[in-house]
């Protein structure tokens with residue numbers, strides 16, 4: 001079973017569905033949860049795993065909408081300035097932030113999951129008056145007044161349909177090699 | 184580019200409806216081509232860029248086939264059951280290929296009479312749902328603007344930008 005976990009890419013400006021070759025195998029989500037790895041040192045976090053889980057958690061926990069604010073917090077841990085962190089730089093900086101926050105070393109995994117998010121959210125709500133709504137899609141779609149939630153709800157429902165094979169996204173390979181096939 | 188934080192992506196509920204309808208019928212041939220793209224060559228953000236268009240393909244790829252015609256008929260059938268709030272006039276870009284316009288020499292991206300469509304069922308559906316124009320091969324293009332309060336302009340004006348069609352497939 002393949003699943004796209006990121007209709008909201010880390011870059012908030014891009015709301016395209018990921019192409020299938022960027023799909024992530026869902027099976028590991030059950031076994032490898034946040035703060036449950038076997039990493040002894042935060043310097044050697046499993047970046048690939050962290051990226052995958054962060055894509056998922058960004059949506060399910062709702063923090064993807066606050067990416068810029070989180071980015072601001074993590075920048076000083078990245079050694080970079082005034083940039084939007086790449087997914088790998090994000091998780092590496094997050095691991096350092098987790099350490100600075102006093103998480104156990106095994107919890108410094110670069111994954112912004114429920115536990116880390118609880119802490120991060122506190123910090124964000126202290127400094128900003130922002131709303132965070134980590135709701136999962138339910139039976140009824142949010143109204144269009146809740147713009148992001150409306151988009152997310154529908155995107156997730158479509159992804160469900162993709163996961164069950166009722167609609168598919170076009171292969172990016174095809175996109176690259178067959179440019180003028182359609183429009 | 185569209186920011187999902189402050190722009191309703193109008194294509195999403197339409198795709199969702201199509202996907203749910205396909206699921207009910209256990210129909211698995213629909214491929215979502217693209218629905219959000221960058222601005223066109225002139226920098227205008229209309230149609231696909233604004234999230235108001237969808238391109239759909241078929242798993243067997245060619246739109247010459249009867250299967251492709253049947254898929255398009257099926258999808259337009261789904262759209263007749265759209266929730267009322269999304270059910271405003273829609274524009275359909277269909278290929279000049281055999282089952283659709285029968286390779287007639289028509290100008291692309293300009294609205295045409297539905298009588299030019301080869302298939303009667305398709306004609307009826309388009310008449311019911313909106314308007315049609317010839318488009319590039321091997322896909323069904325759907326455009327809409329259900330958020331617009333006055334859909335009248337939209338009904339008569341083809342907003343599809345030719346420049347958009349070459350950026351992606």
Ligand SMILES: [Zn+2]
Nearest residue numbers: 183237238324
């Ligand atoms: Zn199109």
